[in-house]
Amino acid sequence: MILEAFLYGLEMLVGIWIMTRIYGRYSVRRWYHVSFLQGIGLLTWGLGNLLAQSSVAWVQKICMPACFFTYTFFLLSLHALQHATLAYESWKTVWDSVTLIVTFTAIVVVHELAYTSSGHLPVMMHILGGVFLLIPAITTFAQKGQASGQAMKERKQHRTLILATSVFIVYTMIIPFVPSVARIAAGVISIAFLILAHYRAPGISRARMEQPEYRYLFQKLNFVKRDAFMVQVLLILSGALLLGVPAIPEDGQFGLWVAILFGSIRVYLTIRDHQLLVNQTLMSATRLEHQLIEQLALTQQSNQQLTQVLGLKQNYEHLLVASNQQRLKKVTYETMQQVIEELVETWYSKLDNLVYLRLSLESSDRRVYFQAERGKRREWAGIHQFQEQIVVHETLDSGLTPRFVTLEAFVKEDDCLKKELEQSFFQLLLVNVRDLALRCRHQHQELELRFMESEMELAKRIQSMLVPKEQLTLKSLRARSVYAPFTYVGGDYIDYIRVDERYTCFIVADVSGHGLPASLLAAGIRTAVRAVLQKSISPDEVLERLNQLLFEDLSKTRTYITMLVCMYDAQEHALLLSRAGHPQPLYLTATQRTVLPLAGGIGLGLSPDSTYKLEKVPLKEAGLLLMYTDGLVESGRKELYRCLHTWQHDLTQILDRYGKEKEATMDHVETYIWEKTREGQQTDDMSVLIIQFQSAGEQLFADADVS
Template structure:
């Protein structure tokens, strides 16, 4: 009885083995749970790094692999509520996701172009899992694939901690699981957990770094494909070694034999397709090399042609510089119509002897109808429109067409080559010849301008001689003329003189127009005025007589004259004024500054029956009277509205300042007028007659003196 009871009780060794088995299961369960936790973190991290990027696909697949592996471990056959098919499928999905994650690793961009390799590798991995029913060989398969990715990434990019840490953790995780049956439970947990932590740390560092390009440059694609094919050839060897290892370690059975057969067929198919594509890539590489050689030869031929063109251009440049120097020597010499043809002959000789490949050269001066005024040629005359024939025609003057100033300069030439650069040389020759002709014309025009300027200066001196330069100084009145023509000569006229001891006459006139026609009429006005003054002393009668004398001449020239005549009566101290269309004078005194109100008649030369009212003013105070032409009030403006108010205020301030200082009013006003005219643009002749009148009992002056500013 005692013996039977001892037999029924388990031995101590069996109990210890059972306790160790339970302990291993506990540690494995903890690792499965930790794997599920890590998978959730990795999936969340892959979502936060950006959907659609390469790093997102790698993290998502890696998180899915950890999730399905942990789920399959928790649903293992040791659990009473599980079924055999559930952990098998879960582990298969975990292995498939892990392998796809390795193929989507960011530092392996070339694998994205060959997805059929990843599909074949997933098929091989599932066949291993199906054939052997054990997880050791699939895990070795994953570890070898990860090591291959690590080697390729190191060869292509070099070791970088932030980019390789997650890959190293993944490889270590599957290697540890492959050694799981032979490792103690605690060691398996801690090593597996450490590798998972490394994966999380590597993914965290990757998310903080700049993104990696998913694709590769087209120029480097062929080279990378050759590296990838060499890489996959090594993988085929390792995949074969894993199958051989499984055959040697595990006993054969029907399922394993079928699985190994399919594995061998798929691996052989993969190797054959790989060899075929490798040959295609090598042929593509050779074709690319041949294209590069042809491209290099084409570029070399283009460079050689460019060098030849450059050499030709350098020769043309040397000829161009020599032609410029020699042509400039001739063109800088004095030129006239007497030696024009001689200068053209000299320049043609220079061009014919200097130009490279020149066989014929002709230069001709032609009319608009093609008539040749002059021509010179060198060499034998060629056939027209022969190869190398060049014809250039340049317009000299669109207005003139005479032998001295032709319409065209024509250059005909026959050279060894007729390029656009060579054609520009003959255009330059035509320009040189046309410049000689234009210089002759300019010399002739300059001579005519010099003669005209001399005549204008003479006319200006004559006209200035008609204007009184000295100041008129009488006991009761002083007068001074200011004359500023807009050009050499003008159409204004100023005059004053004493008729006798009782009367002094003042005149200011503005002839319509400018320049020579207006200046010619000033002489007629002076002579007519001096003649009329001898017959009458009333300003209105003087204007009537002057209108009759000048009407015929003014009508023929379609001109008219505005005029103002003032006569001062020293005996009665009366100022009498009549005006023919002329502006009203400025009246400036210590009490008022106004436009002197006086009647206005029609301009001389507009009507033969014109009448001119007479106005009289008794001298009761000292005052200054300014008679002026409209050039003064239009100074510096293009508008036609007179600006006389500004002048009136300006000159009024000068008079008030003179009263405080008791200075010469005429000199002050003259200086102010000259100052303003120099500061602004003058568009018309300016004439001003300044009369300074003294009230009775204050005048003690007499005679004429020269007081100029």
């Protein structure tokens, strides 16, 4: 008794565990899920059998409704599994459930009327209940079908669960006929099998697998056929029991008659549904046959089109080969027309239906620069005309680089597919000719670019020759230049000229703009300066005469020149300076480290009557003078920007550090300028004239002339 009570309690716990498996997994029709239904069935089975252990008669009678629920819920769970693979008819679920309930009710009523002293379940309920459940279990387990992947995995889960359910059903059937120990062992085995099946099948769904209609109907037809056969087996078994076993109690006989009645009706309805399903299957097969016929027609049409495509394939390959051969050739303006003639001849000979082909290079006003023509124009029925045009260049329009390439062709009409392919061939011809024209232009541009680069290199070398590279060394002064153009050539002019034994002229100028135009003007300044110095040595007069000499040319080109002229007087050991809109020079000595506050004047070429002020700077102590263009202080990225005061500070530190090394001071200054120029991002021409001088009466440099 204790072990049986423990088994029934275990069944109730397992039922609760199985029910909780679906919570959180499904939100729609959770009550019709196989786990939920079998969980309730186990719960009611364990509860009913626990009540049957009671010694109170009315408590024992309660186990009968519990038994009803157990068999009903397990029957519904098997129908739920059938719904998972096929759209199982709902009326069968309702009918089978009603049949089970009515049969059990009839057995119980007759049992109670005939056997008032016993409250236990009638033996026939175990037998009929098991048979009622085994019929749909066997039918569902025998279901076959083609599936793969996830569908195959779900089908295996279904079969495992059906097998476990069948084991439990057999266990309920043998309860009246085996001893207590055997019942307990069979119960433990069946419960363990159910736990394992539900644990391995957590994801069983009720959505049927997607498959073609005809395959689904065929599977359903086989299922309905097996279902009808199994119900007929049930009827035969019921009739055999009635006729072959006369010792069956009255409650069992009455229950069997009820089962036979409902089963007969069920067989009739199933056969009717089977016939309807056969008609649906035949209609589906007819539709499938029509689809196959249509598919065959489409396949034949596709084969015909493919044959045509294959016929054009060879021509297309020849055309591609011809195009690639032309691409490999070196094409120039002199040979381009000949190459176009060859391409037109190739296309005309390879396209069978082509009767006329004309390709022309045209201007924007439809003027023909060149054309290649093959065949004769024929305008009659059965001839289709192609006209295509492609743009070569959006802005240029000449015989060398036309605006358009135009194609006109007459082709014998054929099917639409072949017509579209031939049109693509013509478009390919247009693209090839356009590429030829563009290749010629690009090659011409490359030649021009290489010529221009060589010219610029020559201009760079010439300008570099005009910039003084040798250091100027006098008795108490020496000078050196630093020059870095922004492009190949620059618009800065830097020079020092020995006028006579007493005077030496230093000039730094900056022409507005960059590149070759500015460099040409800078070269002109050199000649003009030397001409002016023949008559004037005062810096202010030099600027005035240069302005008068260059004003007309500068005004025509809308440019101007900033300039700083410095004349060194060796006799007085002083500097005479005058500037025309140019940056003020840096003056660095032991006691003065400043920007010389020279009066400014407007740049050359801005006014024909400009005048400039002359200022004198005696060289009383040794130091440096830096004359520069604005590219020095404007070079560098924003974070490395060097303003004039920053340069003044850094150069002062160099002078303090290396001032005693008089011979090496200029070298350190020049090195520093180059380092800072390379660090930054140059945005303008940069020129610096470094003048190192000694104090009056001090002679540390040997006498020398300009090389």
